[in-house]
Each structure stands twice: as structure tokens, then as C-alpha cells.
Amino acid sequence: MEEYVLSVQDLKTKFFTRHGVVNALDGVNLTIRKGEIMGVVGETGCGKSVLALSIMGLVKYPGKVVEGSVVFRGRDLTKLDPDEMRKIRGSGIAMVFQDPLTFLNPVFTIGDQLSEVFLFHAEMDRKVVEYRIAKAKESLAESTNDGQRDQLIEEINTLERAKEAPAKASSKEARKAAWYFSTEMMRLLEISDPERVAKFYPHELSGGMRQRIMIAMALALEPDLLIADEATTALDVTTQAQILQLLKELRSRINSAILIITHDLGIVAQTCERVAVMYAGKIVEFTQTRELFSNPKHPYTQGLLSSVPRMSGPEADLEWIPGSVPDMINLPSGCTFHPRCPFAQKLCEQEAPEMLGETSHLVRCHLYGKLQAGRQAYEK
Amino acid sequence: MTNQRTVLRTRSRTKSIISTLRLLRENKLVFSGFLIVVAALLVAVITPFAIPYSVNSTVHFTDKWLPSSLSHPLGTDDLGRDLLSVILWGTSTDFTALVVVLGIALSIGILVGATAGYLGGKFDEAIMRVTDVFLAFPSLILAMTFAAILGHAIINLTIAIALVYWPDISRLVRGQVIAEKSKPYIESLRASGMSRYRILYKHILPNTIQPVMIQLTFKAPWVIITLAGLNFLGFGPGPFTPDWGQLISNGYAYFFEAPNVVIFSGLALLIASLSFNLLGDGLRDVLDPRLRR
Numbered sequence A: 001m002e003e004y005v006l007s008v009q010d011l012k013t014k015f016f017t018r019h020g021v022v023n024a025l026d027g028v029n030l031t032i033r034k035g036e037i038m039g040v041v042g043e044t045g046c047g048k049s050v051l052a053l054s055i056m057g058l059v060k061y062p063g064k065v066v067e068g069s070v071v072f073r074g075r076d077l078t079k080l081d082p083d084e085m086r087k088i089r090g091s092g093i094a095m096v097f098q099d100p101l102t103f104l105n106p107v108f109t110i111g112d113q114l115s116e117v118f119l120f121h122a123e124m125d126r127k128v129v130e131y132r133i134a135k136a137k138e139s140l141a142e143s144t145n146d147g148q149r150d151q152l153i154e155e156i157n158t159l160e161r162a163k164e165a166p167a168k169a170s171s172k173e174a175r176k177a178a179w180y181f182s183t184e185m186m187r188l189l190e191i192s193d194p195e196r197v198a199k200f201y202p203h204e205l206s207g208g209m210r211q212r213i214m215i216a217m218a219l220a221l222e223p224d225l226l227i228a229d230e231a232t233t234a235l236d237v238t239t240q241a242q243i244l245q246l247l248k249e250l251r252s253r254i255n256s257a258i259l260i261i262t263h264d265l266g267i268v269a270q271t272c273e274r275v276a277v278m279y280a281g282k283i284v285e286f287t288q289t290r291e292l293f294s295n296p297k298h299p300y301t302q303g304l305l306s307s308v309p310r311m312s313g314p315e316a317d318l319e320w321i322p323g324s325v326p327d328m329i330n331l332p333s334g335c336t337f338h339p340r341c342p343f344a345q346k347l348c349e350q351e352a353p354e355m356l357g358e359t360s361h362l363v364r365c366h367l368y369g370k371l372q373a374g375r376q377a378y379e380k
Numbered sequence B: 001m002t003n004q005r006t007v008l009r010t011r012s013r014t015k016s017i018i019s020t021l022r023l024l025r026e027n028k029l030v031f032s033g034f035l036i037v038v039a040a041l042l043v044a045v046i047t048p049f050a051i052p053y054s055v056n057s058t059v060h061f062t063d064k065w066l067p068s069s070l071s072h073p074l075g076t077d078d079l080g081r082d083l084l085s086v087i088l089w090g091t092s093t094d095f096t097a098l099v100v101v102l103g104i105a106l107s108i109g110i111l112v113g114a115t116a117g118y119l120g121g122k123f124d125e126a127i128m129r130v131t132d133v134f135l136a137f138p139s140l141i142l143a144m145t146f147a148a149i150l151g152h153a154i155i156n157l158t159i160a161i162a163l164v165y166w167p168d169i170s171r172l173v174r175g176q177v178i179a180e181k182s183k184p185y186i187e188s189l190r191a192s193g194m195s196r197y198r199i200l201y202k203h204i205l206p207n208t209i210q211p212v213m214i215q216l217t218f219k220a221p222w223v224i225i226t227l228a229g230l231n232f233l234g235f236g237p238g239p240f241t242p243d244w245g246q247l248i249s250n251g252y253a254y255f256f257e258a259p260n261v262v263i264f265s266g267l268a269l270l271i272a273s274l275s276f277n278l279l280g281d282g283l284r285d286v287l288d289p290r291l292r293r
Helices: A048-056 A082-091 A110-121 A124-142 A146-162 A171-188 A207-219 A237-255 A265-271 A289-294 A299-306 A346-350 A372-379 B002-025 B028-046 B083-119 B121-136 B139-150 B154-181 B184-191 B196-232 B244-254 B260-286
Strands: A004-017 A020-033 A037-041 A063-072 A093-096 A225-229 A257-262 A274-279 A282-288 A361-363
Touching (some): A004 A048, A037 A265, A048 A093, A082 A093, A082 B184, A110 A171, A124 A146, A124 A171, A171 A207, A237 A257, A237 A265, A257 A265, A265 A289, A274 A289, A274 A299, A282 A299, B002 B028, B083 B244, B083 B260, B121 B154, B196 B260, B244 B260
Parallel strands (some): A037 A274, A093 A225, A225 A257
Antiparallel strands (some): A004 A020, A274 A282
């Protein structure tokens, strides 16, 4: 039995707008394993971000999760009351957004905002003791005087014992400790000179630095799952590569699973182990990243892959998928992709396909079910 | 290491105050407004303890309406009191009243406005209709009504003005809160599991305080003038709590015999109002954290 961090079952989110009901998520099934990096790709407007918000329970009016379950730590998040849900956000599931400037409060310094995450969520009494131990160890490393060293070792031992039942810390100590762990967190994200950077305001930092701060804030409480919603889209490619590399490293250090939501197949190829392709509120293909790239099954995935520009080989016109994402209020009948699908048959207009295939490679297409015979003949 | 860091932080805080002053000083008019406001506040604090002549009980009918002289630099008023002392005491009365008015109006206005803006819905609707009622009447007439109901003590005038003023602030704060709460960083705070009230008070309010501060400095002259107006119209506590408006009221009938009274108390009123306006102008530029450093 594999251990799942998160299991989304048949999730349906609808937006009840003035123009009609938008089926933003139309029965999404998704499981994320412990410590796994998983990708969700799709075009703009296919419901990727709504998926993230639905998991977090942050879908705004007029949107609503109408059906399905999101099971996390053995509990269905869609049924939790707001207070319990709030406790899970941040410490259980954290989220990083696309534009780090607008997602940071402009009037507080980086350090203040990072500290607040600790002050609000973490057990500060314990953190204060940990902070004292860290400080004592620091001075131990610098100290040369034997008598002083013994004293410090003694102090560390008492503190280690106190860790289990920490004394109530004053708010001043708590703030100091929070500040210390904030700079430590920034160091973990390879921000040089964190003591100085912590005193900056968000607008004084570069985009890459801001995104590191956002990630630091998200990872501060060591969540089981980190959702990165287009987290690197606003960054240039080199910074993007650095941040993705960091995420990969941190994943093993903190042991968080990461859900990367993106429209960029390059990012998926670089980082993710498994990937779900979304189209019009449904997952149409779900498999290992390697498998997806070597053996894409769904016509939509094939289209996506062939529209990635290639630098090698002879110069050719860029391929694309004709048409665009359908109107989410008046979805096409049958398979929602059929108006754009080069292999569409009559059946595709009439009947919506189910998820087919083995669990290691699921695909939502008639070509692998009722129309299998035709496809095989065509391939021959 | 730790000590060093705390020292650095406090130093950066004093530094930011200094840089604020430096920014204020760049515009000479704004800076003079700032200096006058500070000076007036100092006068208001010091006057009750150090005043050349007593103004609260002594009456010298033989000395009334005296012109300027060495012993009375601005002359005397209708009760034979030293005019300079009376005007200084008036500064104290008016500025104390100003601080109290702003304090009351600010507490009510921010509390009500922020809650209404953040919660929205029916609560917001109800509160806004209440403020509409207040705003429907001309402010001076409404203040007069409250003053007449409450009585003549200076504290009652203060409460009357605060009651007229709070809807302004609550409207302003409400608008700012609504604008701020739809910004993306609020969403990221919600995603990090922050509670609603902590988001409102720790994150949204600090972002709305800047326009409120500016509104306050622009509205301070209005408060001073309204107070003077109420006193002028006879809603005040009488001659032994001196105030600029009341001085003008007493002096205007004797303008040609003893012009000093009206001229100098009017001037005090004018300078105080003008300097607050200038300061407000400067604050608008300076308070933006994005312009700092």
C-alpha cells in the first residue's frame, strides 16, 4: 500500500455566475504520494488554479466545491469547519503563488512577514528553546576557553532536557527566535546575507529573491504538501531553473510533497515524477513524466508536446492545436476535446469517455476504449 | 551577534525617522508647516505651567482694551487680561480639544469603518446608512445641535465635533479596506492559514493608515475652526476657558477701538490651520513606504 499525502476523489467545483454555471472542475481524481513532485499541466483556463484553490478550501464566491472529497491526513478537507481548515493551511498544505510582488504585503519588511508565519503557527515556546540551543552551539564553536566550553555544554544539555516541556516564553524572546528561524529559512533558500535582506521591503528585492521568500514562507512550517501555482512563470529562465533545483533539493530535506501547477511542459520534464494533463476541468491523462513524454496517448497531450518549439533538426513551422479552450459554460457534448481533435469520430460527440488503461497510465479517450480497433488499424 | 542585530534594527528605525524628516525638509513650505505645528503643540503643553499673566480668574476692568505696550505686548482683552497670555492659553484649549476630537473620531471611525468594509454585506449596509444620516446635515449645524444638547463645557464641544467627524473617517477607512482586501497578498495570507481578524488588524489596517493620516492633517484645521465657530456662536464654556473663537466673538464689536484682539486671535487661527494643511501636503508624499530610502 502506497502512502498518499493527498487524495482527491471526484472533485467538482462550480462557479454560479450570472451567465450560467461554469464547471471549472468536473470530477477530478488525483493522488499525491509522500515526498513526490507531481505536475499538473494544461492550457490557460482549464481549471488548474481552481484545483489548487479547491484543495486549499479557498474557492471564492460565486464558486463552490459541490461534490467529491479531498482527503488529507485521513480527513476530508471539504467537510472541515473554517477554523480547522485554517490550521491545516500553512502548516499542513502551503501554497506559493505566481506573482511574488503582489502576494507580499508591501508595508512590512521581509523579516517581519517571515517571522509572523512562525509566531502565528509554530509552538514558539519550544522554538525559543531550540533557538537558545542553536545560539549556545554557535558560541561553543567559537569559544576557546575550556571553562567556558564546559559551561556551554552544560547549558546545552539542560536546554535539551527542557525541550520536551518548554517554559512559557516571553513575546520578546519569541520574536527574537522567530527572526532567527526566518533568517535560517532564508539561508536554506540560498539567500546570501539573510540578516540584511530580512530588513528589506518586498519592492526592494528582485523577482527571484521575492519568490524565494515566498517559498521560504510556505516551507517555514514544514508542510506535508506544497502547492506551487505557476510559481516560476514570472521569472526568467535561469532564475526559474535555480528555483526549481532548490525545490527539488528542499523536497528531500523537508520531506514535503510538491504539486507543481504550470502550463510549461519544460518545467514538468525537469522536475516532476508524475504528471496529470488537464483539459476543460477534467484530467485527461495521468502517468509518469517519462512515460508521458515518450508515449503520449491522449490526442491533446500529443498536440501539446508537438507544439513545444524544438531547437534541433530542420527549421519547421511551429505546430499548434487548432481552436482554443472551450467555453466553460457551454461545454461541447461528449468528449470536451472533440471539436479540436484530429481523430474525432461520431462516438466522441455523443459519449464522454471514462478514464481508461492501467493505473500507471490512465487516459480519457475513446481511442483506447471503444474505438481501439480503429486506432490499431490506423497505426498499422 | 544577537545584540548586534537588535542594535542594527533599532538603528534602522531611528534612521527611517530621520529620513522622513529629511524628506519633509525638502519642501520649505511643508517643513515650516511641520515646525509651526510642533511649536504650537509645545506651546499647548507648556502654557498651563508657564504663562506670563493669569487668565482664569483675575479680571481688571480698569485695564480693558489696552493697546500694545511693553508689559502687555499685544494689549489686553475685554476683561483686562493680557492678550498674549489669553491667546497662548487658547492654543492650549484648542489643541487639547483637537487631540481629543481626533482620538475619539479615529477610534470610532476606524473600528466601525474597518469592520464594515471587511465583513461587507448587511452589516456594512446598515453602518453606511447611519453615516449617510450624519453626512446629510451640514457639519456645523449638526455640531451646534449636539453642543446644545450636551451643554457648554469644553469637553462637550469636543464630543459634539467628534460625533460629526467620525462618519468621514469610517467612510474613508471602509473604502481603503475594501480596496485592500481584494489584493493578492491577502489571498496568500489566507492560504498560509492566517485568521480573518489577524489579517484585518495586522495586514489590512497598516496599509490603510496612510490616507487616514493625511485626511487627519487636512481635517485638523476644520476641527479647530469648527471649535472656534461654536465658541464664537456662544456654545462655549465662557471667558474663563479662553479660546480663539470666543476671543474673536468678544472683540469684533470693538474692532475699531481695539483691533488687536480680533487681529491676533484671527491670525493664530489662520496660522494653525494653514500649517496643518501644509503638513498634510508633505505627509502625502513622505508617508509612502515605497518612496523611502
